[in-house]
Amino acid sequence: MPGTVKKDVVVGLDIGTSGIAVAVLNRSSVAIQEPLGFGFCSSMIMEKGFIGDSEAAAYNVKKALDEALTAAGVPFTTAYVNVDGPELVIRHGSVKQAITRRQVVDARDLIKLQQHLCETVLPEDVLSIIQLDNIRFYIDGEYVFKPQGCRGRELGLSSTVLAAPRRQMDLIWQCLRNAGLPPTTETVVGALAVAQGVLSGVERKLGVICVDLGAGMTKVVFINHNMLYKLSIFPAGAGNITADLAVGLHTTLEAAEKVKKEYGLGLIAGDVHVPNISGSGYNTVPGSLVHKIIKSRIEEILDFVKEFIEELDLGASLPGGIVLTGGGALLNGLTEVAQEYWLMPVRIGFNSLPGEEAPNEDAYRYTTAIGLASWGTGQVYPGMRQKAEKGFKGRIKSWFR
Incomplete structure (x- = not known):
């Protein structure tokens, strides 16, 4: 059709602990990035970077991918998938x-x-x-x-x-093949993709720490002069707070998640009523206990980040400050507590691309997926890694092995 702009479509696929998120972007747009579609499938198939059930993972990946591509209405040629884990x-x-x-x-x-x-x-x-x-x-x-x-x-x-x-990568590639991802698919460390999605160019140049508080992992990366200087992953996240509450309050995970979102790090006057884990009746627990459980896990995560900062030996010089992102960053009161704990300016980082395509309360789910999709647009030698990987004497898994 005359005047139609051809779309160079790229997919970002985030296989996370609590779900699979897909972002489809048009990188041939006159604008920097044009969102075309998003998809999400809630799942618990990933733990500390490892896929437990490859078949179930492939099914869920395909489900989220189909949802995003249906919304986009166009086929894609390139996909970027995250890899994370404490053993990185x-x-x-x-x-x-x-x-x-x-x-x-x-x-x-x-x-x-x-x-x-x-x-x-x-x-x-x-x-x-x-x-x-x-x-x-x-x-x-x-x-x-x-x-x-x-x-x-x-x-x-x-x-x-x-x-x-290698075992971790084998499982990921097997999942992607079974889900029908193309041979041009590339892998990217999730923490770097997140930084790509939420950090400004000025922050990346001046020096900034990005903390991605996910469901099962906390990923911390220090970027300075637009380069990666240090990266570390802690095998605990916001999902652990929910699990701690469920155990401590003798309630269900669903009820514990609701309590976490409602109260956050705020002080709680009086008692909190939660359904009994058996399904009959309610438990009445002191609000101080709820606060103690949430604060204890958060302090563990904040301590990990604090050690990361101290190892950098930056003194008081970090012009870009610290950017908190991920679903866990939405915890009420976390920004203020983190700022006091780290003695550094802290802001919440988010990617505004989803716009009206995704509900505001769910937009955080796509931060990594958007970062993955936009990652490919900034590569100096697009496709170079994929060509090189096939010659690494079997150390990298290609689609044809």
Whole structure:
């Protein structure tokens, strides 16, 4: 049809602890990003980054994906999927190689060098690569933004390699294949995708810590000068608060979740009434007990982030402050408590892209998915990782194994 703009559609797929979220964006839009559709499927198939039931996971992924694509009304060509977990491995390294073929850098040189870097810094056969980050190329010792086609004698590369246990990656790839994801699908560390979705360019440049308080994990990342400096994952999140309340109040998870959302970190006068876990009658518990349970778990998470900050040895200098995001960040009173605990400015980070496409109270569910989808638009060499991965001597799982 004359005048119709062709859409370059990319999908962000967030396989989380409490559900699967999908965001479909049009990256060919004149605007920075155009949301086309969203999908969500509540599920508990993921624990600490590992998929428990691959078949159930594939079914739920397909369900959320179909919902988003139906809303978008267009097919997609590229998908980005998150990988997280406490066992995530981060290595930094640099390698060099002579430039052959008339001393002109071509795509084969770049792929070969990335392969060499991964084999050098990550020799373990028990690990599979998620992605490369902080990629910087050099020609004859000088930094070059786009080396392909440049002339020189020596090509250098420095990068951060992010990897996960092979078993974890096997399960994820199996799930994605069974759900019908295309071969062009790429993996991204979830914490970096979240940062992509909620941080401003100024914050990323000046130095900022992003804390993603999810259901089952708390992910913390420090970004400075637009580069990843440190990342850590704590195997506890907002879902643990709900579980603690259910046990402590002898009630159901549904009732515990309601109590958590209603009271948050505020002081509670009097008693709280919750349904008995047996389903008959109600339990009456002191409001002080509810407050103590919530505060205790939150302090454990805040302590983890505090140690992360202290290890950075930043002093009082963190111009971008700390950005809290994720479903757990919505806990009443958390911003004030966190700011006092960390002695740093804290704000809640969210992505405004969902707009009217998703209910306001559910918009936080799509933060990681949106970050994943937008991640691909900022890559210097789109598709480079996928091509390189197939040559990593089996350390990375491709679609054809």
